[in-house]
Amino acid sequence: VIWMTQSPSLLSASTGDRVTISCRMSQGISSYLAWYQQKPGKAPELLIYAASTLQSGVPSRFSGSGSGTDFTLTISCLQSEDFATYYCQQYYSFPRTFGQGTKVEIK
Amino acid sequence: QVQLVQSGAEVKKPGASVKVSCKASGYTFTSYYMHWVRQAPGQGLEWMGIINPSGGSTSYAQKFQGRVTMTRDTSTSTVYMELSSLRSEDTAVYYCARASSGWIDYWGQGTLVTVSS
Numbered sequence: 001v002i003w004m005t006q007s008p009s010l011l012s013a014s015t016g017d018r019v020t021i022s023c024r025m026s027q028g029i030s031s032y033l034a035w036y037q038q039k040p041g042k043a044p045e046l047l048i049y050a051a052s053t054l055q056s057g058v059p060s061r062f063s064g065s066g067s068g069t070d071f072t073l074t075i076s077c078l079q080s081e082d083f084a085t086y087y088c089q090q091y092y093s094f095p096r097t098f099g100q101g102t103k104v105e106i107k
Numbered sequence: 108q109v110q111l112v113q114s115g116a117e118v119k120k121p122g123a124s125v126k127v128s129c130k131a132s133g134y135t136f137t138s139y140y141m142h143w144v145r146q147a148p149g150q151g152l153e154w155m156g157i158i159n160p161s162g163g164s165t166s167y168a169q170k171f172q173g174r175v176t177m178t179r180d181t182s183t184s185t186v187y188m189e190l191s192s193l194r195s196e197d198t199a200v201y202y203c204a205r206a207s208s209g210w211i212d213y214w215g216q217g218t219l220v221t222v223s224s
Contacts, residue, residue: 034210036152043202043214044152055212087152091209095168096142096154 002026002090006099012107017078021086021102025069029092035064035073038101039084047086048073078104109133111203111215118221124191127218129203136184137161140206143177143188145199146217153199157206158186193222 003026013019023033031051036044046055048064051071061076075082083106088099114128129141143155156167158177165177176189186203200217207213 032209036211038152043204043217044211045214046210046212049207049210049212089152089210094157094166096157098144098152098154101151 001095002029002093002097004088004090004097004099006088006102008102009100011102011104013078013104014107015078015080017107019075019078019104021073021088021104023066023071023073023088023099025071025090028068029090031067032090032092033064033066033071034089034091035062036087036089037082037084038087044087075104109205109213111205111213113201113203113215113218116219116221118223119193121194121222121224123193123222124189125193125220126187126189127201127203127220128185128187129215130183130185131160131205132184134205137181141177141179141186142204142206142211143175144202144204144211146202147196147199150199155188155201160184160186190220193220195222198222 005024007022033051035048038044047058052064063074065072085101085103087101110132112130117125119125137160142157145153158165160179174191179186200219202217203215204211205213
């Protein structure tokens with residue numbers, strides 16, 4: 001099983017801030033990592049796959065980087081609609097695993 | 108457009124079973140694997156397993172082995188997830204989610220399963 005450590009669990013920020021979320025793997029997964037955004041009461045939505053490829057329709061203020069064991073999701077200029085919970089997920093091996101989530105809240 | 112439409116909310120007693128359906132449309136059903144992921148109230152996402160709609164093969168998380176069964180009906184483009192021996196800890200929203208080359212690109216709307224005596 002590949003264990004994932006996502007940090008921070010809670011991030012307080014203001015509109016316009018640049019924020020970064022980290023996801024660390026217990027073993028290397030090359031670039032087999034996705035990021036999802038989830039708003040309250042809604043299903044998650046895909047933001048990024050293959051560690052750094054932006055899903056169609058996702059704003060360019062979102063970006064992903066990393067490979068191997070350390071990955072980062074960056075929101076360059078936080079907008080009001082970005083306050084949500086973010087999850088990383090590895091698809092290198094089974095069982096698929098998710099990070100614990102990072103809630104981005106208004107400061 | 109791709110749509111995954113799940114069955115409605117369920118209330119079950121401890122020890123019972125629940126079967127959640129997920130009807131796919133807008134794409135070739137047998138060309139994409141389907142995951143099941145659940146989320147307990149206020150908690151994170153938990154992967155339960157995956158089914159290949161083409162041949163019906165499955166892979167389950169060890170935690171659910173022996174309690175979960177995933178099936179499909181190609182005639183109606185529907186996948187099913189049945190969870191047995193329900194306990195209060197199984198209270199969660201259950202999602203079906205389409206696999207695209209590994210990552211998940213589409214999610215169902217979720218089905219709330221409440222286990223309560």
